[in-house]
Amino acid sequence: MNNFYLEILHVDKHSKARYGYLHTPHGKVEFPMFMPVGTLATVKGLSPEELKEVGAGVILANTYHLSLRPGEDIVYKAGGLHKFMNYDGPILTDSGGFQVFSLAEKRKITEEGVTFKNHLNGAKRFFSPEIAIEIEEKLGADIIMSLDECVHYPADYEYMKNSVERTLRWAKRGKDAHKREDQALFGIVQGGEFADLRKYCAEELVKMDFPGYSIGGTSIGEPKDVMFQMIRNSTPYLPFDKPRYLMGVGSVDAILEGVQEGVDMFDCVLPTRIARHGALMTSTGRVNIRDKQYEEDFTPLDSNCDCYCCKNYTKAYLRHLYKCEEMFGKRLLSIHNIRFLIHLMEEIRKAIQEDRFLEFKEEFLKKFNNSKGF
RNA sequence: GGAAGAAUAGCGAAGUGGCCAAACGCAGCUGACUGUAAAUCAGUUCCCAACGGGUUCGGUGGUUCAAAUCCGCCUUCUUCCA
Numbered sequence: 021m022n023n024f025y026l027e028i029l030h031v032d033k034h035s036k037a038r039y040g041y042l043h044t045p046h047g048k049v050e051f052p053m054f055m056p057v058g059t060l061a062t063v064k065g066l067s068p069e070e071l072k073e074v075g076a077g078v079i080l081a082n083t084y085h086l087s088l089r090p091g092e093d094i095v096y097k098a099g100g101l102h103k104f105m106n107y108d109g110p111i112l113t114d115s116g117g118f119q120v121f122s123l124a125e126k127r128k129i130t131e132e133g134v135t136f137k138n139h140l141n142g143a144k145r146f147f148s149p150e151i152a153i154e155i156e157e158k159l160g161a162d163i164i165m166s167l168d169e170c171v172h173y174p175a176d177y178e179y180m181k182n183s184v185e186r187t188l189r190w191a192k193r194g195k196d197a198h199k200r201e202d203q204a205l206f207g208i209v210q211g212g213e214f215a216d217l218r219k220y221c222a223e224e225l226v227k228m229d230f231p232g233y234s235i236g237g238t239s240i241g242e243p244k245d246v247m248f249q250m251i252r253n254s255t256p257y258l259p260f261d262k263p264r265y266l267m268g269v270g271s272v273d274a275i276l277e278g279v280q281e282g283v284d285m286f287d288c289v290l291p292t293r294i295a296r297h298g299a300l301m302t303s304t305g306r307v308n309i310r311d312k313q314y315e316e317d318f319t320p321l322d323s324n325c326d327c328y329c330c331k332n333y334t335k336a337y338l339r340h341l342y343k344c345e346e347m348f349g350k351r352l353l354s355i356h357n358i359r360f361l362i363h364l365m366e367e368i369r370k371a372i373q374e375d376r377f378l379e380f381k382e383e384f385l386k387k388f389n390n391s392k393g394f
Numbered sequence: 395g396g397a398a399g400a401a402u403a404g405c406g407a408a409g410u411g412g413c414c415a416a417a418c419g420c421a422g423c424u425g426a427c428u429g430u431a432a433a434u435c436a437g438u439u440c441c442c443a444a445c446g447g448g449u450u451c452g453g454u455g456g457u458u459c460a461a462a463u464c465c466g467c468c469u470u471c472u473u474c475c476a
Binding site: 055057058059060064065080082085112114117118119121122123128138139140165168170208234236238239240241247265266267268269270271274285288289290291292293294296297299308310311312316345347349350394 | 422423424425426427428429430431432433434435
């Protein structure tokens with residue numbers, strides 16, 4: 021496919037951070053990028069117009085969840101995900117590999133695939149690498165993931181080794197099954213905390229020649245330094261000219277760490293989920309808006325933020341909305357958190373182009389870690 | 395004027411002789427959340443120099459080894475009858 025490629029415009033002189041455009045069938049987007057998650061074909065609380073306003077490019081949707089509701093055939097009949105959800109930017113679908121982890125007690129893995137007892141009514145649903153691809157083709161995202169096993173942490177070496185071998189076989193099967201020319205299928209690097217397995221998995225995937233590579237099995241409860249090591253054990257084996265996507269990572273320090281190691285794409289439910297729960301990312305650290313200290317605070321959430329929420333509303337008002345469980349509050353806070361991360365990426369991109377990424381990282385973390393981080 | 399019933403922690407509400415500093419819900423205060431089973435989950439909320447101690451269940455006086463729980467009186471509220 022020639023309408024999907026990475027256009028690298030600059031590499032930071034003092035790190036592996038890269039800047040450029042990712043070209044997709046639904047337009048080009050700058051990287052490094054943060055991709056908001058819209059599991060059920062909606063980024064919870066935000067309209068497509070609001071997503072544009074906060075600067076979102078790629079957004080995610082989920083194969084497992086959409087295949088259960090409304091069902092991939094409905095989305096297909098609607099004209100695909102873009103039309104169905106009225107989003108004309110690039111969309112990425114996760115394969116269901118994360119649900120192998122998050123719904124661990126409701127599934128069984130075999131060589132053939134994964135059988136889920138779904139979380140809605142317990143009905144069995146079988147996912148093979150081929151079925152995942154078939155569903156993803158019907159959903160019609162620009163970027164799709166092969167079915168993998170997101171392995172729990174910690175896992176012993178033997179388990180991880182077998183799992184990586186199987187994930188590699190699944191990647192191959194998915195690739196063979198994938199027919200749509202207008203979708204980029206990514207392979208996923210697993211291997212947990214084991215350096216040799218990460219390397220092996222990356223190298224084997226590269227042999228299969230995917231248009232992009234994901235790093236999975238991160239941010240599932242492992243310590244930060246372990247996560248950082250997982251990244252460093254993966255990126256060196258991935259081709260320079262293909263996008264690297266660190267899955268499920270959305271904490272500020274981890275994003276900065278990933279960018280430094282040459283990661284181009286990040287996604288995470290963190291900003292939207294914690295926003296709904298009243299926790300906000302600000303340039304000076306974490307804010308729990310429900311806290312009493314904001315009761316009479318008539319200043320913006322983050323004076324350095326240019327989002328609709330920060331430009332128009334005070335902490336006292338946001339606290340009030342939160343405590344009254346008004347949905348507008350959750351929307352405003354979600355808008356802020358997503359804008360915060362996307363704005364962070366904008367600043368990162370600027371810093372990379374000016375070869376001062378490392379200084380930027382240090383300064384940003386210094387301010388951010390003054391209070392509680394994530 | 396008479397009759398019946400009720401008063402429990404910020405609110406609602408269990409408990410009706412010892413296992414009660416008192417269930418539970420709400421409100422309050424605080425944490426957590428990372429390819430979304432999440433508008434969720436967890437902790438905490440009488441006072442204190444606190445792995446112990448001190449005061450509580452409308453008020454007051456009793457009964458009892460022991461009372462939120464039983465008895466007398468008082469106060470307030472609700473309903474019904476006049």
